[in-house]
Amino acid sequence: MVVHAGSPHAAFIDSVGFSRVAYPAMPHGTTIDRELATAAEAWKGGNEGKARVCARRAVALAADAWLASVAKKPWWRGDAMEHLRQIHRHAAFPLSVRQAAERLTTVVTRRHEAPFTSDPISDAHLIISHLVTDAKNGSRS
16 A cells, blocks of 8 residues: 555554554554554564464454444444454455455464465455545435
């Protein structure tokens, strides 16, 4: 994903060398960025499990904010995995977003028999970017 400077999703390279995206327009933007930064640090340190957990939490925070902005009542509630399962099942989301959610919900022990990503942070960025854009447009994906 190419992002231009000054856009609401302006990318930058953090101190660990990973591209990060700032989500200031989202209510939990700072916490989302913190989760993604922790995921990047864990990934760089070889802790794939922690990176996936942090990526999932970042998506859950964005999903909470998205739900609050587009729905009078939340369509669903739950933990990070439930948010990802709902995004995966919600046919109005673009296929790429649904596939990223599916990869993030895949249990690590099943990685060889199911769709699995070797880059959970990019999957989280993809989903979060869609939710941010959708919320700004007032859509109901």
